[in-house]
Amino acid sequence: MTQQPEWEPKLLGFLCRWCSYAGADLAGTSRKKYPANIRIIKVPCSGRVDSLFIIKALRLGFDGVLVSGCHPGDCHYLTGNYRARRRIAVTKKFLEYLGVEPERLQASWVSASEGGKFAEVVSDVTDGLKGVGPNRLFSESKLDGTEAKAGS
Amino acid sequence: MEQKLRQEAKALLEHKKVDWIIGFAPGSLKFTATPLITNDKDDTERLVINPFMVNNLADFLTGLEGRVGIVAKGCDSRSIISLIQDNKLAREDVVILAVPCPGLIDLAKVERLVGKYRDELDDISRDGDKVTVTADGQKKEFTASQVLFDHCLACELPTPQEYDILLSEPRPPAPELETSGQNKAKLKETPPAERWRFWKNELSRCIRCYACRNVCPACFCQRCFVEETEPQWLMPIPRWQDNLNFQIIRNIHVAGRCTDCGECERVCPVNIPLRSLTREMYDIVGELFKFKSGMDREAQPLMVHYEQEEAEDSFR
Numbered sequence: 001m002t003q004q005p006e007w008e009p010k011l012l013g014f015l016c017r018w019c020s021y022a023g024a025d026l027a028g029t030s031r032k033k034y035p036a037n038i039r040i041i042k043v044p045c046s047g048r049v050d051s052l053f054i055i056k057a058l059r060l061g062f063d064g065v066l067v068s069g070c071h072p073g074d075c076h077y078l079t080g081n082y083r084a085r086r087r088i089a090v091t092k093k094f095l096e097y098l099g100v101e102p103e104r105l106q107a108s109w110v111s112a113s114e115g116g117k118f119a120e121v122v123s124d125v126t127d128g129l130k131g132v133g134p135n136r137l138f139s140e141s142k143l144d145g146t147e148a149k150a151g152s
Numbered sequence: 153m154e155q156k157l158r159q160e161a162k163a164l165l166e167h168k169k170v171d172w173i174i175g176f177a178p179g180s181l182k183f184t185a186t187p188l189i190t191n192d193k194d195d196t197e198r199l200v201i202n203p204f205m206v207n208n209l210a211d212f213l214t215g216l217e218g219r220v221g222i223v224a225k226g227c228d229s230r231s232i233i234s235l236i237q238d239n240k241l242a243r244e245d246v247v248i249l250a251v252p253c254p255g256l257i258d259l260a261k262v263e264r265l266v267g268k269y270r271d272e273l274d275d276i277s278r279d280g281d282k283v284t285v286t287a288d289g290q291k292k293e294f295t296a297s298q299v300l301f302d303h304c305l306a307c308e309l310p311t312p313q314e315y316d317i318l319l320s321e322p323r324p325p326a327p328e329l330e331t332s333g334q335n336k337a338k339l340k341e342t343p344p345a346e347r348w349r350f351w352k353n354e355l356s357r358c359i360r361c362y363a364c365r366n367v368c369p370a371c372f373c374q375r376c377f378v379e380e381t382e383p384q385w386l387m388p389i390p391r392w393q394d395n396l397n398f399q400i401i402r403n404i405h406v407a408g409r410c411t412d413c414g415e416c417e418r419v420c421p422v423n424i425p426l427r428s429l430t431r432e433m434y435d436i437v438g439e440l441f442k443f444k445s446g447m448d449r450e451a452q453p454l455m456v457h458y459e460q461e462e463a464e465d466s467f468r
Contacts, residue, residue: 051404052377052385055397072460082458086441089463090407093436097340098400099348108468121468137348138393 009063009129011038011122014053016046016081019070019111026115034119035126038066045069047080051091054105063135064104066125068118071109081109100137103128153251153320154201157223160249160317161196164221170247171218176205183259183270187212199223201319203257203278206301208415210235210369219245225253227303229312230411230446231369237446237453238409240372243314250315252323255296255304257283262299266292297331303414303427305332314449336428351396357422358395360388364416364426365402370409370445377401399426403433408454410434411446 015021021042027034039062043049046069057065067088075081088107096102106128108121157175164170177188177198185205188198189212201223209222210231224232229248235241257278259270266273268287275286283294297305306329311322330337339347362378365371377385378398385401386394403410412434417427437443440463443454 052401055400056385059393059397079458082460083455085463085467086455086458087404089440089466090433090436091404092466093440094400094404094407094433096344097347097432097436098351098396099344099346101344106468107466124468 007134009037009126009134010061011064011066011126011129012057012062013038013040013066013068013122014043014046014049015040015110016069016076017042017044018076019074020046020068020108020118022112023068023110023114023118026112027118028115030115032115032119034122037126037129038122045075045077045080046084047075047077047082049084049087051087054091058100058104058135059138061135061138063132064106064125064129066121067105067107068110068121071111074111101132103132104135154199156319157201157249157251158196158199160319161199161221161223162193164247165191165193165196169219170221172216172220173199173222174209174212174216174220175199175223175249176201176207176209179204181271182273183257183276189216201251203254203276204259206256206415206418208367208369208413211367211415213246213369214240214372219247221247221249223249223251224312224315225251225256226307226309226312227253227411227413229314230309231413232446233314233449234370234409234411234446235372236449237451238372243449247317248312248315250312250318252311252318252320253304253307254278254310254323255300255307257299258301258304261301262294265294265298297328301414301418302332302335303412303417303431305329306412306431308444309447313447333431335425336431339428352392354424355395355399356392358390358392358398358424359422360390360395360398361421363419363421364399367415367419368406368410369413369415370406370411371402373405377405399429403429406430407433408437408441408443409445 015024046067049067054065069081069084092105095105106125110118161173172191174189176185178200179186183204185200185202187207208228208231210228236243263270266285266287273287277284281296283296283299285292306327308325308327310325386398410430412431414427420426
C-alpha cells in the first residue's frame with residue numbers, strides 16, 4: 001500500500017500576457033517561492049476571459065480559478081481589464097448565490113513588476129482553497145469524494 | 153383600448169408607415185392569446201388586448217425585415233430598448249404601440265387556487281384589484297396579487313417609457329417585491345451547500361429543450377455556445393451538470409440585457425424556477441453597477457461600458 005498523499009488543491013490561473021504573466025515570470029527569475037498548485041494559461045488580456053472558461057474549469061475538476069490582469073488604467077488594450085472587472089464581479093456574485101464557495105473564483109491585479117505580489121496572491125489563494133477543500137460541485141457522489149472527478 | 157389598437161394598427165399598415173404588425177390574436181385554447189405577426193391590414197381586426205397576452209413580443213423583432221409596429225407592454229418595451237442599446241435594432245424601425253399593463257394572470261396559480269384545470273374553468277374576469285373565477289356555476293374571488301405572475305408583481309414599468317402611440321392612460325408602477333421574491337429570499341437564507349443541492353435537483357429535471365433560450369429576447373446570438381463543437385463547452389446530453397452550467401452561462405451572458413420579464417420560467421416545460429436565477433442576476437447588476445436593463449435608450453450596454461472606479465472588492 002502506498003501512503004495517501006496529502007490533498008493539494010489544483011488551481012487554474014488565467015494570466016494576462018502583458019502584466020500578470022510577466023509578473024509570474026519575474027517571481028520565477030527573482031526566486032520567489034510560491035505553491036506549485038497553480039497551472040497557468042496565458043491569455044492575451046484579462047478581458048479575454050469569458051465566464052465560460054471559469055465554469056468549464058470548475059466543471060473539469062479544478063478546485064479554483066484565478067484570473068489576473070493589469071491594474072486598472074494599465075491595460076495594454078486600454079479597456080480590457082475594466083470589462084473583465086465587470087464580468088468577473090458579476091460571475092463571482094452569481095456563483096456565490098448558487099452555492100459555490102467564493103474562494104473558488106479569485107481575481108487579482110498583478111503588474112509586470114510585481115513578482116512578489118504574484119507569489120503572495122498564489123499562496124493566499126492556495127491557502128483559501130485548502131480551507132474549502134476539494135471541488136466536488138459537479139461530482140456525482142454525494143458523500144465520498146476524495147478525488148475531484150474530471151467531467152465530460 | 154382594443155378598438156383604438158386596431159384602428160392605429162390598420163392605419164400604420166395602410167399608410168405604409170410599417171411593413172409588419174406584431175400583436176396578439178385570440179388563442180386556440182381558453183384563456184390564451186397567441187402572437188400575431190402580419191402585413192395584412194385586414195388581420196388587424198383580430199388584434200386583442202387581454203390579461204393573457206403573456207409572450208414577450210420583442211423576441212420576434214430581430215427576425216423581421218423592414219419597419220415594425222409592435223404592441224408592447226412595459227416589459228416588452230424594456231426588451232425593445234435593450235435591443236436598441238445593443239444595436240440589434242434602430243429606434244426609427246420600430247413603432248411602439250404602448251399598452252399600459254395591469255399585470256398578466258398566471259393560469260398555473262389560478263389552477264392551484266381553484267383546484268381545477270384551466271379547461272374546466274368557465275370564465276376569468278378582472279375588475280381592478282379583484283379577479284373573479286367562474287367554474288361549475290360557482291364564483292370565486294381572488295385579489296390580483298394572488299393570481300398575477302410573480303414577475304408582474306415585481307413590475308417596475310407597467311407603461312412603456314418609450315413609445316410612439318399610447319393606447320390608454322398610463323399606469324404608475326407599484327412593485328410588490330416581497331411577494332414576488334419569496335422563493336429567492338427563502339433560498340438566500342439557506343447555507344451554500346444546500347443552495348447548490350437545490351439547483352442540482354431542479355436542473356436535473358431539465359430536458360434541454362432550450363425553450364428558455366429561444367423565447368428570450370436577450371438571447372439573440374446567431375450561434376449559441378451550447379451548439380459550439382470546437383471547443384465543446386457543454387455536452388448536449390441533459391445531465392444535471394451540463395444543464396446547470398448552461399443556465400449559469402446563459403444568465404451571465406444576458407446580464408444587463410435580462411429585464412426580468414419571466415418568459416423563461418413561464419415556458420419551462422418542467423417548471424424549473426428560472427426566475428429565481430434571472431432575478432438574482434438582475435439584482436446583482438443593479439447593486440453593483442446601478443444598472444437597470446431596458447430603462448434608458450441612451451445608456452451604454454452593461455458589458456461594453458465601465459467606470460474608472462467600481463466593483464474593486466472582487467479583486468486582490
